[in-house]
Amino acid sequence: MNRMAGEFWLEKWLISASIISRMSMVQAQHLHKAFGRFVAVKDASFNIEKGEIIGFLGPNGAGKTTTLKMLTGYLPPSAGTASIAGYDITDNPIEARRHIGYMPENVPLYDDMRVYEFLDYRARLKGICGRSVRQQVVRAIERCGLEVKRRSLIRTLSKGYRQRVGLADALLGEPDLLILDEPTNGLDPNQIRQIRELIHELSENHTVILSTHILSEVEMICNKVIIIDQGVIKAADTPENLTTSLRAAGRVTVEFKGALEPAMEALASIEAIKKVIHEASFDDGWHSLTLRAEPGTDTRERAATIIAELGYPLRHIYRHVPTLEDVFVEMTRRD
């Protein structure tokens, strides 16, 4: 018996040592999930480092929630596997779950319990015991601003408070990885801001995976974005890298007055410009052109000089700054 316990601790130590060397919190390898004939997630592989805040993006029904449910061990994958903090979710699900704080979509809670009762129960369920239970519950209540509602029945709470109880539940036991499925869904702007600030604060000590379709939120707090569409991972990178590599990046709009053909020829001669597109001409002699340039280049100065050399007046020159929204639209567009 003692020998076995010793081996167990040795194994645990070896695994944790290997985690420290790799610093990888989540490793998903070829995750695949099919419901009957419908394939929800196809061959999803990604890697999440310790301390990252991941924005998990995708249109409705893209497979976000399914992927997250697989990571938490709720849905067993049809094929492939993932490891959380070095523990495989299929071989060692209990140990993997110990490292996860999960807030499901729509936050299911026990309506007939009071807030502190519920959190106490959840803390014990997560294997916290002794004095730590109270300590953890109080801390979670404090962090989520639930002091006024701690004795309320969960049934009587508003949506915003329910959301906070769900978040407090996820925080119990200081898990290394927080998986939040649409944490700001259905909240008012003030509440969204509070939750966002809380997540930002949490990111100091936790790795966070955040699923949402509010892009501004992701731009504000996430340092890595995973975009999934129709079950396929389309991109996994920092928001900056995604926007600069976008086709729309570096596109310039020009409006000038003069002859169209020579101007278009002259502009096309600029090195970084791939194509000059005539958008519109107006009755008073003004023309609007779009210059498709290579991503990450700025051709405004040269374009302006060329127009000036031709002696045409220029009234508008604009370089398109791509946002995450452009990235999202380009990657998940159906046409």
Added chain:
Amino acid sequence: MATPKLSDTTINHSTSYLRTVMTIFAREFRSFIATPFGWVILACAMGLQGFSLQTSLKVMSQATGEGLLFYMLNDMTFWFFYIFLFPLITMRLLAEEERMGTLEGLLTAPVTTAQIVLGKYLAAYAFYLLLWLPLLTYPMMSELANYYTLLRYDIVADGTIDYRLADWIGPYSILAFTGAFFVAMGLMCSAISGSQIISGIICTGLMITYYFASRVTELWGEFPAASIFHYISCTDQISSFSRGLIDTRPLVLYLSLTLMTLAITKRIIDYRRWRR
């Protein structure tokens, strides 16, 4: 903010198997007694036990020798409520969790399916046993009624119910044995569906089936395989146990049936999660 940093706090963790089971047990048992739900079942059960008592007192006043519970448990009225007790107690245990979505929270906590099944089963079983405790006060109440008639009408009523060990230990042990299996069966039905009503209906159906299987030999007489039906007959067992004839065969039967049913329940939960 005054809250300590992560590194300052050490969290006591326990990986004890039973501690988690007890956590689930405590919440589940509490949901029986801290909500009207459990009290409604208790009131129902006690009211129907009253009916049962009323008819059995009639029989008891004519016959002699056996304890009160013998007449109560061998009466038809007993089966009327006994069958419906189990769906009532168990139908919501897992079906409600699934319907409300809280099963997801439960199954993503570091808890095994077996622990969940065990915790919930023990809570329902403990509540079931609780339902039989008020019966223990009947002899005291008969004593009180005797005093009352003496004071009020000046008549010495000698109709007492005794606390004879043989009258009580037999019926209570068979109720504990059969209940163990029937609660497990109800829990299994609760795992089958996300709807309490469907779970309740399936459980009632299985209960009635088992009841009729118990009376097969009465209906068909003796035939080659009749010994199987004698062996599983809960009506026969209840009638012999309530006479004070304690037998270990039903204990083995119901213990193994309970364990098997709980194992199936665990499989059903895992299977439903897998195909969802």
